[in-house]
Amino acid sequence: MVWSKYTVLAVFVAAVVIALLVALNTAQRAETIKIGTDYALTGNLARYGDWATRGINLAAEEINSQGEINGEHVEIIFEDSKGQPSDAVTAYNKLKNVDGVKYVITFQSSVALAVAKLANEDKIVQMDVSATTPSYSTPDDYTFRSGIVATQLAKESADVLFNKLNATKAGILYINNDFGRGMLNVFKNSYKGEIAAEESFDQDTSDFRTQLLKLKEANVSTIFLVSHIKEGGILVRQAREMGLNAKFFSDVYSVEGPEFINTAKDAAEGIIYVSPKFDVNGTDPAVSSFVTRYREKYGEEPVVFAAQAYDGLIALAKALKNCKYEDTDCVRQELMKLDMEGASGHIKFDINGDVQKPVELKIISNGTYMTYGG
Numbered sequence: 001m002v003w004s005k006y007t008v009l010a011v012f013v014a015a016v017v018i019a020l021l022v023a024l025n026t027a028q029r030a031e032t033i034k035i036g037t038d039y040a041l042t043g044n045l046a047r048y049g050d051w052a053t054r055g056i057n058l059a060a061e062e063i064n065s066q067g068e069i070n071g072e073h074v075e076i077i078f079e080d081s082k083g084q085p086s087d088a089v090t091a092y093n094k095l096k097n098v099d100g101v102k103y104v105i106t107f108q109s110s111v112a113l114a115v116a117k118l119a120n121e122d123k124i125v126q127m128d129v130s131a132t133t134p135s136y137s138t139p140d141d142y143t144f145r146s147g148i149v150a151t152q153l154a155k156e157s158a159d160v161l162f163n164k165l166n167a168t169k170a171g172i173l174y175i176n177n178d179f180g181r182g183m184l185n186v187f188k189n190s191y192k193g194e195i196a197a198e199e200s201f202d203q204d205t206s207d208f209r210t211q212l213l214k215l216k217e218a219n220v221s222t223i224f225l226v227s228h229i230k231e232g233g234i235l236v237r238q239a240r241e242m243g244l245n246a247k248f249f250s251d252v253y254s255v256e257g258p259e260f261i262n263t264a265k266d267a268a269e270g271i272i273y274v275s276p277k278f279d280v281n282g283t284d285p286a287v288s289s290f291v292t293r294y295r296e297k298y299g300e301e302p303v304v305f306a307a308q309a310y311d312g313l314i315a316l317a318k319a320l321k322n323c324k325y326e327d328t329d330c331v332r333q334e335l336m337k338l339d340m341e342g343a344s345g346h347i348k349f350d351i352n353g354d355v356q357k358p359v360e361l362k363i364i365s366n367g368t369y370m371t372y373g374g
Contacts, residue, residue: 031072033325035060035316036095038081038088038115039107044204044230045083047259048305052107052129053078054298055309055343058290063317070321074313077101083203085114092118102328103320105312107305109133109178116143125328125335129312130305132253133182137352142332144353146312146344148276150179153251154186156359157224157274161249162192164361165272171197171220171246173211173235175227179253183226196220201235203228208235209242216244223247227254233263240267249273252304252362261367268364272372277360278304278344290343304344311342 037056040049060074068074077099079091088111095101096118103125106112112131119126119142126143128136132150136143161167170193174180180200188195197218199211212235215223223239223246225232232254239246252275254260261268280291280301290310294302315338316331323330339348345357361372 032075033069033072033320034075034077034099034101034103035313036077036079036092036099036101036104037106038079038091038095038104039111040083041078041080043082043084045108045228047229047257048107048130049080051303051305052105052309054294055129055302055306055311056105056313058293058297058306059310059313059317062293063313069317072325074317081106081108081111083108083111085110088114089118096122096124102325103127103316103331105129105309105316106131107309109136109182112136112143112145113178119143123328125316125331127312127316129309130253131179133178134186135178135182137354139351141353142328144312144315144335144349146308146315146342146347146355148357148359149354150182150186152356153274153276153359154183155190157183157249157251158187158190158192160274160361161222161224165222165249167222167249168193169196169220170222170224170249171195171199171215171218172224173199173201173208173215173226174224175203175231176200177203180226183251187224187226191224201231203231205231206234208238212239212242212244215246216242220246222249225250225254229254229257229260230263233260233268236260236264236267236271247271252276255364256303256362256369261364269366271364273362273364274359275362276304276308276345277358278307284341286341287343302343307342307344311344311347314342315340315347 039052040046060076063074079095081088081091092115106115106128107130109131112128128145130147131145134151174184197215199214201211225248248271250273255273319331319334322334347355362369363372
């Protein structure tokens, strides 16, 4: 077949157009700011991941609709840790080696610790949005967090139990992972009363009768519970079924979520717990703006976990505005200088990349979570 000069010209023009489109797409990709996430999207901790994803997506939409980051589009790449440290490392390596990510958002103490060592070695900025373990607190490195530390949360719990609720004797029931052990150690060092019994359980456990029986035999009237929502709901319900009448005192990570109430049922009633202060009816512009847009987008009330995830991405975006994407040391330094009012509270990182926020007491009453005024 002999092509006419017009056919040859058409083929040449088409080839040039394709080449230009490829070059344009490459340029566009080069102008994309990639942020990776590494937390549970499936498994027993997926509900936490869902809250984090909602907060992150809301923040990304806001950033991209308001001029992006110096004209560069924010792209979120989600990877599933399944709530397990080994899977978190696999997800991290994929984000780093395949996607070329320089910034990663984590959720959960065990996941945060599994990623932190690698992130610091690779000079990748890690922003955790829920980890409480004090072991994540390390100075002058690439790890940050937008939530509060167990040092604050567990200390407040110990103080409230002894001084406000007059619990001079307590038992402890905690999940045996980095979150649970971190809370346990701080609580034990802070509580001024007598610890009559101490029991642990593994993540994903569904039968707590052995531990509950030991606490019942210790004749404790108050139990400090550190758990995940799924395990916590089953545990509290089983305690009621066994006739264990001790009052549970806990924290937001252990009990705040519809799954807990749906599982614990009536046994959830009256549980008091400590939480970072987050008022969906608050008048602070950062809070009210976030809550309004969250309600409009998802049709439900936001929880503090979503607010912390939102703040984590907003903080990264603010730091990136003054740096090149590849210059993670610049971003690290900008984060250390950051001072902002976030949806979850004031964000100002200390030398360890941690923040301090006010906490409040809440109670489960009539199947809802509300401020405790007792």
